[in-house]
Amino acid sequence: MRHHWTAILTLAVCLGIVSNGYAQQDATAYVGARIIPIVGDEIENGVLIVKDGKIVEVRTADDRKFADGTQVVDVTGKVLMPGLICTHSHIGGVGGGDGSGPLHPEVRIYDAINVRSSGFRRAVAGGLTALNIMPGSGHLLSGQTVYVKLREARTIEDMFIRLKDGRIAGGMKMANGTNSQRDKPFPGTRGKSASLVREMFVAAQEYRDKMAKASEDDKKRPDRDLGKEFLIEVLEGRRVVHHHTHRNDDIMTVLRLSKEFGFRVVLHHVSEGWMVADEIAKSGAPCSVILVDSPGGKLEASNLIFETGAFLENAGVLTAFHTDDWITDSRVFFRMAALGVRAGMSRQKALEALTIAGAKILELEDRIGSLEPKKDADFIILDGDPFSVYTKVLETYVEGEKVFDRSDPEDYLHAVGGFGAGHDQEPYLCCRGHQSDD
Amino acid sequence: MSRYFFQILFLQLAFCVFASAAIAQVAVRGKTIYTMEGDPISDGIVVIRDGKIAAVGPAASVSIPDGMKVLEANVVTPGLVDTHATVGLTGILNQKQDQDQLEHSSPIQPELRAIDAYNAHDPLVAWVRQFGVTTVHTGHAPGELISGQTMIIKTRGNTVEDGLIRERAAVVATLASSARKKGDKSPGTRGKMMSMLREAFVETQSYLKKRELDDPEKKAGFDLTKEALASVLKKEVPLVVTAHRANDIANALRLAKEFDIRLILDGGAESHMLIDEIKAAGIPVIIHPTMARFSWELENASFETAAKLRDAGILVGMQSGFESYVPKSRVVLFEAGLAAANGLGFEGALRSVTIDAARILGIEDRVGSIAVGKDGDLALYDGDPFEYTTHCVGVLIDGEFESGESYKSPSDK
Incomplete structure (x- = not known):
C-alpha cells in the first residue's frame, strides 16, 4: 500500500496537480453499511461520502444517486464508524x-x-x-x-x-x-x-x-x-x-x-x-x-x-x-x-x-471523533458489532486514505501476529538489537 | 436494572434458600449445556450429588430429584481449567512480601513445592474464579532455569489442602532470556543453560543408581533436589518448559529426547514455526496468553498460533501465564475468547480451557467435562462465555456455589 501511494503521489506532484498535499479527488461513497456516526443516530443502511480527505455527507442509502464521478464502494453488511x-x-x-x-x-x-x-x-x-x-x-x-x-x-x-x-x-x-x-x-x-x-x-x-x-x-x-x-x-x-x-x-x-x-x-x-x-x-x-x-x-x-x-x-x-x-x-x-x-x-x-x-x-473534536460533514475522513470498517470478540477491523482510513486492509497479507500479519509472524525465516532475527526481558 | 442483575439476584436468592441445606446437592438447568462429551445439549439438566455429577442430559430425559435446589443459566460449561498460572503465589499487591513465584538464590531448585507458597486467600484467586475458572495449574513461575514445582488446585477453599487435586503436578523449567543471569553468574548464555540442565539430569541419573547401592558407605544420601528431578526422569511428573523462540523450543525437544522426559511446551510464541517437530515429538503445548505482549522473545507471537497447533493435531491448553507487572493475573476465559475469534473457533477455544486442558494436566478423570462421576464443577453464563459483554453468573466447585461476576452500581453507593 505504502509504495503504491507514494508512487501515485510522486507522479501527481510531477504533473503539478497537488495542492496542500491533496489531489483534487472525485468523491467516494461507502454504501450500505450500518453506520455508527457516534454523534447522531445509527443508520441501519447508510452512506458515507468522502472527498479530499474530508467527510462530505452521512445519510441513509435510500437515495443511491451520487454526483458525477463519485466512486461507489459497496460495504453492505459491514459496520462503519469513526476511527x-x-x-x-x-x-x-x-x-x-x-x-x-x-x-x-x-x-x-x-x-x-x-x-x-x-x-x-x-x-x-x-x-x-x-x-x-x-x-x-x-x-x-x-x-x-x-x-x-x-x-x-x-x-x-x-x-x-x-x-x-x-x-x-x-x-x-x-x-x-x-x-x-x-x-x-x-x-x-x-x-x-x-x-x-x-x-x-x-x-x-x-x-x-x-x-x-x-x-x-x-x-x-x-x-x-x-x-x-x-x-x-x-x-x-x-x-x-x-x-x-x-x-x-x-x-x-x-x-x-x-x-x-x-x-x-x-x-x-x-x-x-x-x-x-x-x-x-x-x-x-x-x-x-x-x-x-x-x-x-x-x-x-x-x-x-x-x-x-x-x-x-x-x-x-x-x-x-x-x-x-x-x-x-x-x-x-x-x-x-x-x-x-x-x-x-x-x-x-x-x-x-x-x-x-x-x-x-485532545481538543480536536472539530476535526475527528465522529462521522459528520467537514470532519476528517478517519473511519473504520468492521465485519460485525464493535463490542463482539468475534468482530474484525477490515479497513482503516485516515483522511480518506486506506492505511490498513486486512485482506493485504502484510497488513494481516500485523493484525494477528507480531513482526514477522507467519513468515518463513531464520529461527531468530539475527540483526536486531535484542533486549532481554528480565 | 438489567436482566443480568436480576439473574445475579436470582442466583443469590437461590443460594440463600438452600445455603443451610447440604449444598453439594444441586441441579443446574441450562438452555445450552456444553458437556465437552459430544454435542451441546439444548435445555439440559446437570444433577450434582455429594459434589459429583450424578446425571446429565436433556430435560426431557433427566429429572430433578424431589426437593433438590435448582439453578438456571443460559449457558453451562464445565468449570474452566487454567493450564498454567501463578495465581496464589503472585499476590495482588506485587510487593516483595506477596511474591513467592521465583526464588533467585540458585538457578536450579526443583525441590521448591508450590503447596508451601500458595495463599488460598489472595484476592486474585477469587478474581479468576468469578469468571468461571475452577481449577488452576499454578506454582513457580518462569524466570529461573528450574524454578520449582507446580500443583493443581481448585479455586475454592480455606487452605491449600482444601482444594488440592495434585500436590506435585510438574517441575517447571525456563529456556528463555528471563532465566539468564548477568555478569559472572550462570547461566549467562543459552549454551550454558542447556549444559546446566543436562548436567543436573545426568547427576540425577547417577544419584538414582547410587541410591540402589546396598553398601551404606557408597549409597547416596536422600537429596530433595535430586528426588524432584528423579520424578521427572521416572516420568512421574512432566517437565514444563517455558520457551518462546524457535531455537529454545528445539532445545527443549532435544533435552526431552535425550533424557526420555515427558515434556509439556509452555509459551511457545514461535511454536507455529516448528509445528512438524512438535507434532512428531507428540507433546502438548500450553500456549502463551493470546493477549501476551508481543515483544522481545514474543515478537513473532500470533493470535492464531493456538489454531495452527490445534489444526495440526497438537493438544493445546490456554494459560493465564505469569505477569511481573499488570495485569497481575490474566483470565483464561478472555485469552481463550480472543483465540476463538482468531481461528480456534468456539469449540476449540472452549476445549482449550476445559477438556483439553484437563488432558494435558492428566486430570481428565476429575474435571474438564460434564460427565457422570466427574467433579461437580460448572461455570454458568448469561450468554456466549467468550463474548466481551457476557457475564459469568455463578460457579459450582464440587457442587458448592460461588458467586460469579458482581458489579457495583453507581446508584448503590
Missing part, C-alpha cells in the same frame, strides 16, 4: 525525560519516536487513527506529549496535527503516586512530589511575569528557558496536562494543583476514580481510563474495577478509554470499552469513550 482515538499511548519506542531528575518540561516526545515501529501498524490494525503519544510515568513531569494521525509516515512530521496557530498539537505529561517516587533526586513521598511541582509552577509564573514586564526590552528579558516556555503554555491553558494518577487521594492532589495554578488537566488511569467520581465531575476534569484484566500488579491499582467507566458516566464526567500500549495491545482496544459495558457502562458512552470523548480530551 478510534487513543488518549494515552506509548507506541514508537518512546523515551521522554531521563533519570537525571523528576521534571523535564523541555523534553519533546516527538524527538524520540520511530515512525517505522511495528506498533503503528498494529494500531491501525486495531482501528486506531489518532493517538496521544506520551512519555512514561516515572517522573513528576516527563515531557511534552504529541497528538498524531496514523497516516503513512516517513518521518514524525508526517504524523503531526497542526493547530490553527501552527503549533504541533500535544500536551504535557505529569504523574503522581508511586511511579515518580524514586531515589534522589526524585521525590520520596507524596508531599514532596506535590511541593516540587508547586515550586516548578511558581518559578514558571515568575519567569512569565518577568518576560511580560520586560516586554520589548531585550536587556531586561531573562535568559531563554526552554522548559519554562512550555510551562507558560500550560499555565495559560494552551497546553493541557495529561496526568497519570491512580489513588483517590492522588487524584484529589492533581485537582488541587490544577486549581491553584489554573492549568487544565486530564486525569489518566484513575484506578480509584470511582471513589471520587463526584469530586472529579465537580472539577470539570475529564478522565482517560484504562481497564486491565485484574486489579493490582502495583499497590495503587489494587482497587481497580471494571465499573470505573460506569461510575464516571453516572457522575457526568467526560470519559475516554486508552490503551496505554504496550500495557494493553492497540488491536484489542474495543475490548476495553466492551468490558466497561459488561460492568454497567452504557453502550453509547462506551462507544464515545473510544471516539468523540477522546477527540474532546
Whole structure:
C-alpha cells in the first residue's frame, strides 16, 4: 500500500496537480453499511461520502444517486464508524525525560519516536487513527506529549496535527503516586512530589511575569528557558496536562494543583476514580481510563474495577478509554470499552469513550471523533458489532486514505501476529538489537 | 436494572434458600449445556450429588430429584481449567512480601513445592474464579532455569489442602532470556543453560543408581533436589518448559529426547514455526496468553498460533501465564475468547480451557467435562462465555456455589 501511494503521489506532484498535499479527488461513497456516526443516530443502511480527505455527507442509502464521478464502494453488511482515538499511548519506542531528575518540561516526545515501529501498524490494525503519544510515568513531569494521525509516515512530521496557530498539537505529561517516587533526586513521598511541582509552577509564573514586564526590552528579558516556555503554555491553558494518577487521594492532589495554578488537566488511569467520581465531575476534569484484566500488579491499582467507566458516566464526567500500549495491545482496544459495558457502562458512552470523548480530551473534536460533514475522513470498517470478540477491523482510513486492509497479507500479519509472524525465516532475527526481558 | 442483575439476584436468592441445606446437592438447568462429551445439549439438566455429577442430559430425559435446589443459566460449561498460572503465589499487591513465584538464590531448585507458597486467600484467586475458572495449574513461575514445582488446585477453599487435586503436578523449567543471569553468574548464555540442565539430569541419573547401592558407605544420601528431578526422569511428573523462540523450543525437544522426559511446551510464541517437530515429538503445548505482549522473545507471537497447533493435531491448553507487572493475573476465559475469534473457533477455544486442558494436566478423570462421576464443577453464563459483554453468573466447585461476576452500581453507593 505504502509504495503504491507514494508512487501515485510522486507522479501527481510531477504533473503539478497537488495542492496542500491533496489531489483534487472525485468523491467516494461507502454504501450500505450500518453506520455508527457516534454523534447522531445509527443508520441501519447508510452512506458515507468522502472527498479530499474530508467527510462530505452521512445519510441513509435510500437515495443511491451520487454526483458525477463519485466512486461507489459497496460495504453492505459491514459496520462503519469513526476511527478510534487513543488518549494515552506509548507506541514508537518512546523515551521522554531521563533519570537525571523528576521534571523535564523541555523534553519533546516527538524527538524520540520511530515512525517505522511495528506498533503503528498494529494500531491501525486495531482501528486506531489518532493517538496521544506520551512519555512514561516515572517522573513528576516527563515531557511534552504529541497528538498524531496514523497516516503513512516517513518521518514524525508526517504524523503531526497542526493547530490553527501552527503549533504541533500535544500536551504535557505529569504523574503522581508511586511511579515518580524514586531515589534522589526524585521525590520520596507524596508531599514532596506535590511541593516540587508547586515550586516548578511558581518559578514558571515568575519567569512569565518577568518576560511580560520586560516586554520589548531585550536587556531586561531573562535568559531563554526552554522548559519554562512550555510551562507558560500550560499555565495559560494552551497546553493541557495529561496526568497519570491512580489513588483517590492522588487524584484529589492533581485537582488541587490544577486549581491553584489554573492549568487544565486530564486525569489518566484513575484506578480509584470511582471513589471520587463526584469530586472529579465537580472539577470539570475529564478522565482517560484504562481497564486491565485484574486489579493490582502495583499497590495503587489494587482497587481497580471494571465499573470505573460506569461510575464516571453516572457522575457526568467526560470519559475516554486508552490503551496505554504496550500495557494493553492497540488491536484489542474495543475490548476495553466492551468490558466497561459488561460492568454497567452504557453502550453509547462506551462507544464515545473510544471516539468523540477522546477527540474532546485532545481538543480536536472539530476535526475527528465522529462521522459528520467537514470532519476528517478517519473511519473504520468492521465485519460485525464493535463490542463482539468475534468482530474484525477490515479497513482503516485516515483522511480518506486506506492505511490498513486486512485482506493485504502484510497488513494481516500485523493484525494477528507480531513482526514477522507467519513468515518463513531464520529461527531468530539475527540483526536486531535484542533486549532481554528480565 | 438489567436482566443480568436480576439473574445475579436470582442466583443469590437461590443460594440463600438452600445455603443451610447440604449444598453439594444441586441441579443446574441450562438452555445450552456444553458437556465437552459430544454435542451441546439444548435445555439440559446437570444433577450434582455429594459434589459429583450424578446425571446429565436433556430435560426431557433427566429429572430433578424431589426437593433438590435448582439453578438456571443460559449457558453451562464445565468449570474452566487454567493450564498454567501463578495465581496464589503472585499476590495482588506485587510487593516483595506477596511474591513467592521465583526464588533467585540458585538457578536450579526443583525441590521448591508450590503447596508451601500458595495463599488460598489472595484476592486474585477469587478474581479468576468469578469468571468461571475452577481449577488452576499454578506454582513457580518462569524466570529461573528450574524454578520449582507446580500443583493443581481448585479455586475454592480455606487452605491449600482444601482444594488440592495434585500436590506435585510438574517441575517447571525456563529456556528463555528471563532465566539468564548477568555478569559472572550462570547461566549467562543459552549454551550454558542447556549444559546446566543436562548436567543436573545426568547427576540425577547417577544419584538414582547410587541410591540402589546396598553398601551404606557408597549409597547416596536422600537429596530433595535430586528426588524432584528423579520424578521427572521416572516420568512421574512432566517437565514444563517455558520457551518462546524457535531455537529454545528445539532445545527443549532435544533435552526431552535425550533424557526420555515427558515434556509439556509452555509459551511457545514461535511454536507455529516448528509445528512438524512438535507434532512428531507428540507433546502438548500450553500456549502463551493470546493477549501476551508481543515483544522481545514474543515478537513473532500470533493470535492464531493456538489454531495452527490445534489444526495440526497438537493438544493445546490456554494459560493465564505469569505477569511481573499488570495485569497481575490474566483470565483464561478472555485469552481463550480472543483465540476463538482468531481461528480456534468456539469449540476449540472452549476445549482449550476445559477438556483439553484437563488432558494435558492428566486430570481428565476429575474435571474438564460434564460427565457422570466427574467433579461437580460448572461455570454458568448469561450468554456466549467468550463474548466481551457476557457475564459469568455463578460457579459450582464440587457442587458448592460461588458467586460469579458482581458489579457495583453507581446508584448503590
